[in-house]
Amino acid sequence: HNPEDERQALELLINSRCDAIVIHSKGLSDEELISYAQEVKGMVLINRHIPELAERCISLDNRKGAFLATEYLIRHGHRKIACIASSHDIEDTDERLQGYQAALKEHGIELSKSYIEYGEPNSDGGEVAMTNLLTKSLEITGVVAYNDYMAAGALAALDQNGINVPSKVSMVGFDDGLIARFVHPSLTTIRYPIV
Template sequence: MPTIKDVARLAGVSTATVSRVINQTAWVEPATRERVEKAMRELNYRRNAAALALAKRSGDMLGLLTGNLADPFFARLARGVEEVARQHGFRLMVCSGGHQESMEKSGLDFLINQGCEVIVVHASRLSDRDLLRYAAHTPGMVLVNRYIAAMANRCVWLENHAAAMQATLHLLENGHRCIACITSDLPIDDRHQRLEGYRSALAQYGITPPHEWIISVPFNEEGGEQAARQLLDNGVPFTAAFTFNDVMAAGIMRILHQQGVALPERLSLVGFDDVVLARYLHPALTTIHYPVETMARQAGQLAIQLYRGQTPPPRSNGFCAELVVRDSVCPRVNG
């Protein structure tokens, strides 16, 4: 009796691809699907009923595709989704996409092939087209921290532009005029939206930031350290900086403390996310509170409702951020 491995060998694909074709659990290129189906016909392959039932047993599994789990932001996201899973009696399966397109795709494929039909997806690198394909085959899939107009009713997102404006305006209102933007070196939506918010706030004060004001580095502690060295070495008299997230701000603080730079007197900082460590830095970090746990809970609830064929109650899936003022911004009278 032919096996799935025999089909995969004849079609020139992996057994996972054959499984996706058989169980219709994910989008497969039409040409590839045709090769698999042709191989099944030639081998007279018959699906095992028990195995098929097992593959489709997914009513109690909620999948989460997230970013780097070492980042406290994504730990908060996972906690919010887990809370909803427990409330509804679902088991939670988590994969990390690591902000890499190939990892995000393989992670999403893994969740689907494990039988997850309820999935919350945080994907920064997969294209809109790819995500729409996955969504077409997975009615219980919801995106968090991502907005795609063609599936807006299945997206939960943050108003990043307005949040970045709020952060930058806080620095401007405190007299700062030479403000760096420490941003991600990945071409993700958050980066573009926050950069535009930063530029929009400066424009209200008649300021157009030169290209050297925008420093693109990895959005982790090491990236923050790298940004701090650039702040010190590029000769621009910055008095403030707005960072892509709080861990980057922590990296900046470490290097500046080592160099004897007084904070916030010499350089004021505003972060983004409001992770737990922000309040324990020295000085305590003024930051943008990202309601990621609330958003994650809403995404989880929405995914379960869609999976069950329920009509979600009318509500906004777009969230606003809030400025949390602590001690890392010092007024500058002379700009």
């Protein structure tokens, strides 16, 4: 999500006279993307919503997805649910945290912010975040992960610490990425509807 890398890639495509461009940008500002959209009439944004370009935006309801993931754990009897979030300062992170917190609130569950841990949105980040949660000696029975890669890393940390999944801790990922099919135990995940 480096703005300069995104800008260079986009300008390369524009200079190559592409008629249409599909962009997944988290680094560029809304203003920059609006400017590019004026230049490229066939530009579409995925996983981002800019009101001025609403008709060109295809995005997921991150808040609802995280709400559903958290509620899934609650409906399976969990009350001590941690959240492993991305350390990237992007709207996906905020929206998924809002969904997690909204589900807890709707079900009358109050947890301190110490149940939230941040990391890079990859397996290493998930492993570090889960390890940090474990060092806090919190009672945790469920974990909502920002994405399936972070969930895979968290599963590795739990395994390294002798904590059985799912009998001691249940895990829910997000995105239904390819990795979700290969981790053990199998991962419950919120499916990101990419066709």
